[in-house]
Amino acid sequence: MTVLARSPRFADYAQVVARRYAGDTLFVYPDVGLLRGILSGKAAYLRRGKAKAFAALDRSGKPAAFCTAFVDPGLQLKTGRATGSIGYFEALDERASTEVLDAARVWLAGEGVREVWAPFNGNPYNQMGAREDRFDEPPFIGCAHNPPTTTRFLGAAGFELVNRYLNFEIDLTSRPWERFDATRIERMEVRLRPASRLQFRREVLSYVRLHNTAFRTVWGEVEISDVEALQTLMRSRLAIVPELFQFAMAGGTEIGFVLCMPDLSGALAPLHVPLTSPRGVARLARVRKRATGVGLLSLAVAPEHQGGGVGTALVAAACRAAAGLRFRHLEYALVAENNEPSKATAARFGGKPCRSFGIYGSSIG
Numbered sequence: 505m506t507v508l509a510r511s512p513r514f515a516d517y518a519q520v521v522a523r524r525y526a527g528d529t530l531f532v533y534p535d536v537g538l539l540r541g542i543l544s545g546k547a548a549y550l551r552r553g554k555a556k557a558f559a560a561l562d563r564s565g566k567p568a569a570f571c572t573a574f575v576d577p578g579l580q581l582k583t584g585r586a587t588g589s590i591g592y593f594e595a596l597d598e599r600a601s602t603e604v605l606d607a608a609r610v611w612l613a614g615e616g617v618r619e620v621w622a623p624f625n626g627n628p629y630n631q632m633g634a635r636e637d638r639f640d641e642p643p644f645i646g647c648a649h650n651p652p653t654t655t656r657f658l659g660a661a662g663f664e665l666v667n668r669y670l671n672f673e674i675d676l677t678s679r680p681w682e683r684f685d686a687t688r689i690e691r692m693e694v695r696l697r698p699a700s701r702l703q704f705r706r707e708v709l710s711y712v713r714l715h716n717t718a719f720r721t722v723w724g725e726v727e728i729s730d731v732e733a734l735q736t737l738m739r740s741r742l743a744i745v746p747e748l749f750q751f752a753m754a755g756g757t758e759i760g761f762v763l764c765m766p767d768l769s770g771a772l773a774p775l776h777v778p779l780t781s782p783r784g785v786a787r788l789a790r791v792r793k794r795a796t797g798v799g800l801l802s803l804a805v806a807p808e809h810q811g812g813g814v815g816t817a818l819v820a821a822a823c824r825a826a827a828g829l830r831f832r833h834l835e836y837a838l839v840a841e842n843n844e845p846s847k848a849t850a851a852r853f854g855g856k857p858c859r860s861f862g863i864y865g866s867s868i869g
């Protein structure tokens with residue numbers, strides 16, 4: 505057994521990543537804020553759920569595989585089963601991979617988990633799934649980057665596909681927003697407004713309130729606390745372009761939002777820094793000019809306002825704003841394959857499937 509006996513540290517994860525992606529010029533460091541918080545015990549997630557990291561060593565004693573196991577009571581409430589997950593999964597070979605996944609599954613079984621999903625980094629804010637295509641490109645913003653071996657390692661450890669997250673590409677040069685009647689929501693006395701960077705904390709709290717109600721029926725999503733949302737989103741504050749993060753307002757209350765961010769991955773890849781690190785943010789302004797695409801990372805309408813055209817108006821506004829900023833395409837990202845209303849929204853704008861990410865499952869215990 506070569507599983508690391510002491511509690512793994514961030515450096516153990518970083519070593520596996522450095523070895524796995526050495527020479528990969530497309531690699532972009534993922535947002536590891538949640539992982540750092542878990543390893544230091546400071547993540548707000550830990551007030552709600554449990555998490556434990558594992559590392560496996562090679563014969564020379566160097567970390568060769570890493571993962572983090574999560575037990576999220578919110579996810580279990582959602583599935584109605586004892587579901588757990590494994591994320592931040594990186595491995596250099598099948599032996600180390602199986603060892604680290606088995607160690608995580610033993611711990612999860614001890615926590616009463618009977619079904620485990622992977623790669624699933626706690627919640628869908630954190631790069632979910634194993635990349636299934638376009639391996640010769642940098643990762644799209646907010647989306648996973650891994651070689652095809654990730655899927656092979658999971659298969660070898662007995663995992664099978666349970667769902668997918670899909671991305672849809674919308675061509676902005678065809679001006680898709682013009683197909684929709686912009687006055688429809690005005691007649692309902694709904695107006696759109698850009699998010700404020702100055703009031704960003706307040707915006708995050710509106711965002712999380714809407715997120716928690718709108719995503720109640722969406723696969724994989726869990727209710728997160730205000731503190732968790734603040735920890736996750738405050739990091740991205742400087743990367744936010746206000747025109748690309750808009751709220752729908754009715755009677756002075758937020759009833760929906762769309763959150764898009766420029767896809768800076770291609771431009772960030774050669775820098776080898778995470779987007780949300782101080783160095784990533786410092787380089788942001790310079791690399792932004794080179795980005796041609798925008799990622800639509802989150803979209804929600806309060807359930808009592810759904811079906812009235814608000815979601816369509818928000819996506820139309822995001823497309824119009826992105827085209828106005830000279831972006832040529834918008835990628836409607838990370839839609840669970842069984843989320844029909846969201847897929848219909850992407851299709852209304854001519855969205856074409858362009859990327860997919862697999863989530864795998866195995867039973868334990």
Ligand SMILES: CC(C)(COP(=O)(O)OP(=O)(O)OC[C@H]1O[C@@H](n2cnc3c(N)ncnc32)[C@H](O)[C@@H]1OP(=O)(O)O)[C@@H](O)C(=O)NCCC(=O)NCCS
Pocket residue numbers: 684685686688718719722802803804805806809810811812813814815816817837838839840843845846848849852
């Ligand atoms: C996905 C979601 C944002 C859609 O928002 P919505 O406000 O309910 O959708 P809309 O009211 O705009 O669209 C509903 C219908 O109105 C029609 N419509 C809306 N605006 C229109 C307009 N201006 N002109 C003509 N038709 C219009 C649409 O074509 C659609 O018709 P369809 O039901 O035949 O497809 C919403 O269901 C939601 O919040 N879901 C939960 C969260 C989620 O899944 N988010 C996406 C994550 S990836």
